[in-house]
Amino acid sequence: MHSITLRPDQPFDLDLTLSCGQVFRWERGETGVWSGIVGDSQIRISQQGRTLMFEGADTRFIRTYFQLDEDLPGIISSIDRDPLVHAAISRCRGLRIVRQPAWECLASYIIATCANIPGIRRRISLLCRCFGDRITGECGEWYTFPSAEAIAASEACRISECRLGYRAPYLKETARVIAEDRGWEARIPGLCYDDARRDLMRLKGVGRKVADCVLLFAFGKMEAFPVDVWIQRILQTRYPGGESLRTYDQCSRFGRSHYGRYAGYAQEYLFCDRAALTGESREDQVPVSQPER
DNA sequence: CACCAGGATGTTT
DNA sequence: AAACATCATGGT
Numbered sequence: 001m002h003s004i005t006l007r008p009d010q011p012f013d014l015d016l017t018l019s020c021g022q023v024f025r026w027e028r029g030e031t032g033v034w035s036g037i038v039g040d041s042q043i044r045i046s047q048q049g050r051t052l053m054f055e056g057a058d059t060r061f062i063r064t065y066f067q068l069d070e071d072l073p074g075i076i077s078s079i080d081r082d083p084l085v086h087a088a089i090s091r092c093r094g095l096r097i098v099r100q101p102a103w104e105c106l107a108s109y110i111i112a113t114c115a116n117i118p119g120i121r122r123r124i125s126l127l128c129r130c131f132g133d134r135i136t137g138e139c140g141e142w143y144t145f146p147s148a149e150a151i152a153a154s155e156a157c158r159i160s161e162c163r164l165g166y167r168a169p170y171l172k173e174t175a176r177v178i179a180e181d182r183g184w185e186a187r188i189p190g191l192c193y194d195d196a197r198r199d200l201m202r203l204k205g206v207g208r209k210v211a212d213c214v215l216l217f218a219f220g221k222m223e224a225f226p227v228d229v230w231i232q233r234i235l236q237t238r239y240p241g242g243e244s245l246r247t248y249d250q251c252s253r254f255g256r257s258h259y260g261r262y263a264g265y266a267q268e269y270l271f272c273d274r275a276a277l278t279g280e281s282r283e284d285q286v287p288v289s290q291p292e293r
Numbered sequence: 294c295a296c297c298a299g300g301a302t303g304t305t306t
Numbered sequence: 307a308a309a310c311a312t313c314a315t316g317g318t
Contacts, residue, residue: 021299113300119316120299165314170301207301228299247308248300271299 002059004068006050011072013094014047020272022217023098024108024121025128025145037128038065039101040135042142056137067096075222079259079266084238088273095272097217097265102185103178104145105218110171110205111164112213126162130154151175170205177203193221208248216264225255225263230274238277 006012018026018034026036033046038057045054045062054062063069072094080086111127112120124145131146131154151159152175159168178184188196193215200211212226227235227248235251236242245251259266270277 109299110301112298114298114313115300115315116298116317118318122316163315165316166301166312167314205301209300213299226299229297230299 001053001055002062003054004052004059004062006052006068008050009073010068011094012047012052012066012068012096013092014045014052014066016092016095016272017066017098020092020095020268021117022268023100024112024117024124037142037144040133040144042135042137042139044139065099067099070096072096075262075265079262079269081259082239084234084277085259085266085269088269088277091276092269092272095269097222097268099220100217101145102188102214102218103148106178106200106203106206106210106214107145107148107151107171107175109210109213109217110174111167113167113205113210123163127151127164130158130162148175148178152179167205173204174206188215188219193223196221197224208252212252212264216267222262222264223256223260225252225259225267227251227255227267228271230271230278231255231267234270234274234277 014034015028015032018036019028023036025038026034028034031046033044035042035044037043038061041056043054043056043062045052047053052062057065076089080089107127108120108124111123115123128143128145131150132143133146134141134143151172154172156168156172159172162168164171184199188199191199196215196219197208197211200206200214201208206214209226209228212224215221216224216226232245232248232251235245235254239245245254255267256263
């Protein structure tokens with residue numbers, strides 16, 4: 001059992017971070033211990049105040065995965081630009097964006113299109129049982145996220161077991177391309193946001209939204225501002241003049257210009273707080289800035 | 294049983 | 307460039 005003691009200037013909320021819908025393979029046990037599979041390992045981690053206790057990974061891995069050394073207070077103050085995101089920030093204190101493995105993130109968000117989070121988790125779980133490696137450890141057995149090669153080599157009848165629906169051919173085709181293009185993961189970080197996005201969007205099943213999610217969650221391109229139906233609804237209904245934000249690009253450009261270099265973080269706080277921000281209660285509606293033309 | 298979900302793609306205006 | 311149909315599945 002290892003542990004990390006967080007400094008006062010390192011806000012972090014494990015529950016929020018793992019339950020907000022950015023990652024799909026973590027489960028919370030009765031005792032508050034989270035169990036998840038990253039790479040080949042099963043990690044178990046819990047939090048009590050400023051102390052993180054974990055096993056299955058070393059300290060450096062945990063710091064990197066949860067981005068504990070990112071200056072969250074600085075990021076928060078840079079995106080805290082209107083009452084709406086301010087309310088989301090205050091309700092989601094300690095939420096951090098996880099640094100996900102690139103291929104798993106890409107494949108997961110291809111599968112995630114037009115589905116709700118429980119359904120996404122189910123499909124990914126099936127995919128791992130079907131094509132991942134089975135690993136036996138001290139506390140049980142688990143399945144790794146399948147490699148691009150494993151999915152590319154799979155048969156159609158086995159993919160259909162995973163209930164991916166119309167997404168199956170997208171995933172398989174992209175797996176084939178990625179399996180043949182082993183330089184992609186090293187290439188993306190060197191590209192600027194626009195070029196990296198264009199590069200990802202060559203892949204089947206990867207449009208603007210999936211590309212933005214991969215750039216944000218796997219490559220740390222914090223200006224990426226993914227727009228799903230929740231984000232669009234929040235922007236349209238809670239910002240004055242928001243009705244004019246009709247297309248994906250209008251929403252995403254508004255996010256980037258309004259929230260700045262860490263727009264992706266603003267997006268994640270709004271998404272995490274979506275239930276409150278799309279509900280009937282409107283105590284915190286006093287938005288401030290107009291979307292740009 | 295309707296309606297909707299971390300959308301993408303191809304076609305039509 | 308913007309609007310539309312279509313895609314397959316499951317959650318609520």
